[in-house]
Structures are given as structure tokens and as C-alpha cells.
Amino acid sequence: MLAIEIRRPGDPDVLTLVERPDPEPGRNEVLIAVEAAGVNRPDLMQRRGHYPPPPGASDLPGLEVAGKIVACGAGVADWRPGDSVCALLAGGGYASRAVAPVSQCLPIPRGLDMVSAAAIPETFFTVWTNLFDRARLKPGETVLIHGGTSGIGTTAIQLAAARGSRVFATAGEDERCSACERLGADRGINYRREDFVDVVMDLTDGRGVDVILDMVGGPYVARNLAALAVEGRLSQIALMGGDAAPIDFRRLLTRRLTITGSTLRPRTPAEKGVIAVALRQEVWPLLESGRVKPVIYKTFPLAQANEAHRLLESGGHIGKIMLVV
Numbered sequence: 068m069l070a071i072e073i074r075r076p077g078d079p080d081v082l083t084l085v086e087r088p089d090p091e092p093g094r095n096e097v098l099i100a101v102e103a104a105g106v107n108r109p110d111l112m113q114r115r116g117h118y119p120p121p122p123g124a125s126d127l128p129g130l131e132v133a134g135k136i137v138a139c140g141a142g143v144a145d146w147r148p149g150d151s152v153c154a155l156l157a158g159g160g161y162a163s164r165a166v167a168p169v170s171q172c173l174p175i176p177r178g179l180d181m182v183s184a185a186a187i188p189e190t191f192f193t194v195w196t197n198l199f200d201r202a203r204l205k206p207g208e209t210v211l212i213h214g215g216t217s218g219i220g221t222t223a224i225q226l227a228a229a230r231g232s233r234v235f236a237t238a239g240e241d242e243r244c245s246a247c248e249r250l251g252a253d254r255g256i257n258y259r260r261e262d263f264v265d266v267v268m269d270l271t272d273g274r275g276v277d278v279i280l281d282m283v284g285g286p287y288v289a290r291n292l293a294a295l296a297v298e299g300r301l302s303q304i305a306l307m308g309g310d311a312a313p314i315d316f317r318r319l320l321t322r323r324l325t326i327t328g329s330t331l332r333p334r335t336p337a338e339k340g341v342i343a344v345a346l347r348q349e350v351w352p353l354l355e356s357g358r359v360k361p362v363i364y365k366t367f368p369l370a371q372a373n374e375a376h377r378l379l380e381s382g383g384h385i386g387k388i389m390l391v392v
């Protein structure tokens with residue numbers, strides 16, 4: 068197979084196209100002929116040497132793919148060679164062949180092409196487990212989503228709006244705030260020239276929001292707590308702004324707040340399978356009706372993975388950056 072290796076930790080040019088033997092599917096795994104793969108921010112961290120693959124996972128980057136099954140390991144009953152799938156991976160997606168546990172495979176939603184299908188797993192699994200499982204966002208509640216135009220943000224805005232929430236989202240430019248509004252946010256907040264706490268308080272008549280999905284952390288933690296309503300929940304999925312922050316625990320007590328956080332990649336196939344079942348039931352109908360759509364910003368051939376990383380690193384994108392095999 069063709070694959071993109073990380074030659075050594077470093078800048079995008081350490082990504083190198085190589086030939087390798089095809090991986091073999093183990094028990095309850097399938098081998099996929101990859102047609103498209105998603106590029107995600109955790110891949111940049113892995114390339115720089117800060118996010119090693121969990122034990123047993125491929126050393127190649129790539130957390131999601133779509134393609135056709137070419138071989139099934141022992142114990143696989145529900146899938147056959149020739150079936151089209153999209154799959155969440157613990158690694159190995161930047162390649163023309165990838166192995167996935169069956170519990171992490173889902174059918175391509177009707178009406179979607181392979182590139183759109185490959186853009187689903189990493190962000191939809193992450194948003195589902197953090198926004199709806201852990202932070203328990205319910206219809207009728209209000210939610211603030213930071214990084215509204217990121218792969219995660221574009222997914223979270225659409226899902227929360229489609230499931231009946233009032234959504235606010237932050238982004239770093241007016242044009243990207245408008246993009247958040249086109250995706251279903253009531254109001255995009257330009258965090259470079261507006262204070263999101265003031266805006267949220269203003270828009271909720273001083274009540275605050277029920278849930279916040281945050282990838283910034285650091286200086287945002289105290290401000291997030293200030294923007295939450297009584298019984299509010301903060302769901303932390305990344306710490307781009309720093310991993311330590313002072314917390315006013317009085318606020319936590321008096322307003323009965325919950326802080327939670329999680330990472331997806333190290334969870335077991337069985338744990339990821341539980342999320343897959345929920346997505347199939349709750350989200351696949353939204354994808355198949357066109358109510359929710361993966362937002363694709365740009366595609367690159369697999370061999371240009373370094374260019375894809377450069378673009379993601381430079382920011383300014385709206386939605387997902389994809390590799391086509």
C-alpha cells in the first residue's frame with residue numbers, strides 16, 4: 068500500500084510518501100481500501116511528536132477514512148468485501164489500506180460521497196460523546212461552541228441546532244462568524260473584538276448558557292464558568308490556550324456547575340462502538356435527510372499531506388481538510 072509516514076517529529080515536510088505491506092485485519096476487524104481520509108488537528112500534534120498513538124495502534128497518522136472493505140478478519144459477520152464504510156481509527160488513515168475494528172465502522176449515509184463520508188467519524192464521534200453524552204445537552208437548552216468554524220465546531224453547531232438547541236459560536240473573523248450563522252448558530256461571536264461572556268450574558272438576559280464546548284482552555288476556563296447558567300456544564304475537548312487555570316470553586320458550588328472533559332482516541336473499540344450505535348440511531352437520519360452535512364473546505368491528494376497540514380496549521384479554514392487516495 069501507499070502510506071504517509073512521519074519520518075521524525077517536525078514540520079509538515081517530515082510527512083513522506085512510502086510503500087508498505089498491506090496491514091492484516093485481526094479478529095473483529097476489516098481491511099478497507101481507503102478512498103478518502105480526514106485531516107484533524109490531533110494529526111498535527113502527532114506529527115510534532117506530542118500525541119503518540121495508543122498502544123497497538125498504527126504509527127501512521129489518520130483518525131478517519133471512507134472506502135470499500137477488501138477483507139474481513141475472523142468473527143466479522145455484519146460486513147462483507149465490497150461494502151462501503153466510513154470508520155473511526157486510532158491511527159493509520161493516511162494510507163491506501165487501513166484496518167478498522169468493526170465496532171467503529173458505519174455505513175456511508177445515503178446520498179453522501181466518499182469524501183464527505185470520510186469527514187464524519189472523528190468530529191461526529193467527538194461531538195456526540197462530549198456534547199450530548201457528557202454535557203447532556205438537551206433540546207431547548209442554549210449552548211456556546213468555541214472554534215465554530217473548526218471541523219469540530221461546524222459539526223457541533225449543526226447537530227446542536229438540528230436537535231433543538233439555541234447555539235452561539237465563537238470565531239476569529241467576522242466572515243467566519245457569518246459562516247457559523249449559516250450553519251445554524253443564532254449568533255457568531257468574533258472573539259478578537261467581542262467579549263464572549265458579555266455577548267452571551269446579553270443574549271440570554273443575564274442567565275448564561277446551559278452548555279459550553281471548549282477547545283481553548285487556559286484563560287478561557289474562568290470566563291467559561293462566568294458564562295454558564297445555574298446547573299451549566301463545561302465540556303473541555305482540548306487545551307490550545309494552556310492546560311492550567313485558576314478556578315473560582317465558589318462559583319462551581321453556588322451555581323451548581325459541572326466541568327467535564329475527555330479524549331476519544333485511547334478509548335477501547337467497545338467504548339467507541341457504543342458511540343457508533345448512538346450516531347447510527349440519532350445522527351444518520353439527519354445526515355441522510357441533508358439536515359446536517361459535513362463541511363469540506365479543501366481536498367488534497369494523499370501525496371500532498373504536507374500541504375494539507377500547512378493549510379490546517381495556518382488556520383482560516385471553514386470545516387474539514389481532506390486527503391483523497
Ligand SMILES: NC(=O)c1ccc[n+]([C@@H]2O[C@H](COP(=O)([O-])OP(=O)(O)OC[C@H]3O[C@@H](n4cnc5c(N)ncnc54)[C@H](OP(=O)(O)O)[C@@H]3O)[C@@H](O)[C@H]2O)c1
Pocket residue numbers: 106107108109189193213214215216217218219220237238239240243258282283303304305306307308329330331332379382383384386
Ligand atoms: N478531545 C477529543 O477527543 C478531541 C477529538 C478531536 C479533536 N479535538 C480537538 O478539538 C480541536 C478542534 O479540532 P479540529 O480538528 O476541528 O481543528 P481545527 O479545524 O484546526 O480548528 C481549530 C479551531 O480553533 C479555533 N481557535 C483557536 N483559538 C481560539 C480562541 N481563542 N477562541 C475560539 N476559537 C479558537 C480556530 O478558530 P479561528 O480560526 O476562528 O481562530 C479553529 O477554528 C483541536 O484542538 C483538537 O485537538 C479533541
